[in-house]
Amino acid sequence: MNEQPQPLHAVAVEKAYRKGEHAVDVLRGVNLTIHPGEFVSVVGQSGCGKSTLMHLLGLLDSPDIGEIRLGDDRIDHLPSRTRDRLRNRVFGFVFQFYHLLPELTLLENVLTPLMIRHSMPAYWKNRKVYRQRASDILDRVGLGHRLTHTPKELSGGEMQRAAIARALISEPQILLADEPTGNLDGEVEAEVIALLRELNAEGLTVVMVTHDDALAKAADRTVRLLRGRVEDRIETPLRRAA
Numbered sequence: 001m002n003e004q005p006q007p008l009h010a011v012a013v014e015k016a017y018r019k020g021e022h023a024v025d026v027l028r029g030v031n032l033t034i035h036p037g038e039f040v041s042v043v044g045q046s047g048c049g050k051s052t053l054m055h056l057l058g059l060l061d062s063p064d065i066g067e068i069r070l071g072d073d074r075i076d077h078l079p080s081r082t083r084d085r086l087r088n089r090v091f092g093f094v095f096q097f098y099h100l101l102p103e104l105t106l107l108e109n110v111l112t113p114l115m116i117r118h119s120m121p122a123y124w125k126n127r128k129v130y131r132q133r134a135s136d137i138l139d140r141v142g143l144g145h146r147l148t149h150t151p152k153e154l155s156g157g158e159m160q161r162a163a164i165a166r167a168l169i170s171e172p173q174i175l176l177a178d179e180p181t182g183n184l185d186g187e188v189e190a191e192v193i194a195l196l197r198e199l200n201a202e203g204l205t206v207v208m209v210t211h212d213d214a215l216a217k218a219a220d221r222t223v224r225l226l227r228g229r230v231e232d233r234i235e236t237p238l239r240r241a242a
């Protein structure tokens with residue numbers, strides 16, 4: 001597969017959740033392209049399927065109908081190990097509640113994707129390089145002085161910055177952030193958004209799910225989900241039009 005950043009496409013994507021006789025039709029034909037280098041926000045009413053779409057784009061789940069493509073390659077139907085490797089290589093994830101491991105230090109939390117990705121001998125061989133990389137990334141997000149602290153010693157904003165650092169350690173092309181400031185307020189929210197914008201300016205593609213229309217304006221482009229589809233109208237013009 002081409003190593004150059006490629007556009008990510010959802011093509012005629014449909015997704016329903018079924019339990020017994022009941023089905024919730026969530027996505028009913030979503031077409032969306034995320035171009036390399038964009039910062040896109042996905043908005044819509046609670047329950048409209050924003051998180052579902054993010055999970056499908058990031059290969060955490062599969063569409064019932066339709067395709068997820070990276071460039072010209074279909075990626076949603078790959079064998080699970082190939083999908084897992086591709087997911088780890090291409091995507092970084094940030095969630096509302098951070099999902100940091102409470103018993104590990106920040107440095108160890110940021111290192112976990114590399115521990116999972118590599119065999120233990122390979123990880124052990126390169127551990128000094130990896131620790132330096134993790135330390136540099138924590139420094140980059142303003143937590144270089146907190147390497148040995150555990151999550152419970154941090155504020156919400158610091159935990160989210162640590163979670164962003166963990167997402168960055170694998171050098172993803174695309175950061176998928178689901179309500180990254182949903183648990184934060186005011187100034188702290190603005191700091192996290194500013195960090196996402198900085199990372200985007202450095203080349204990282206960012207897709208941010210939010211229910212907050214005001215926050216969505218931090219992105220270059222806003223995509224609204226409505227009745228299971230992407231609303232045609234683009235609300236925020238591309239700030240850096242190609």
Ligand SMILES: Nc1ncnc2c1ncn2[C@@H]1O[C@H](COP(=O)(O)OP(=O)(O)OP(=O)(O)O)[C@@H](O)[C@H]1O
Nearest residue numbers: 017018024026045046047048049050051052053211
């Ligand atoms: N695993 C599941 N099983 C059954 N229904 C589900 C499942 N996951 C999500 N849903 C339902 O699918 C719909 C879309 O959920 P989703 O979390 O994608 O929406 P959302 O737009 O992100 O919502 P919110 O803004 O409230 O987080 C909701 O009605 C939800 O209850």
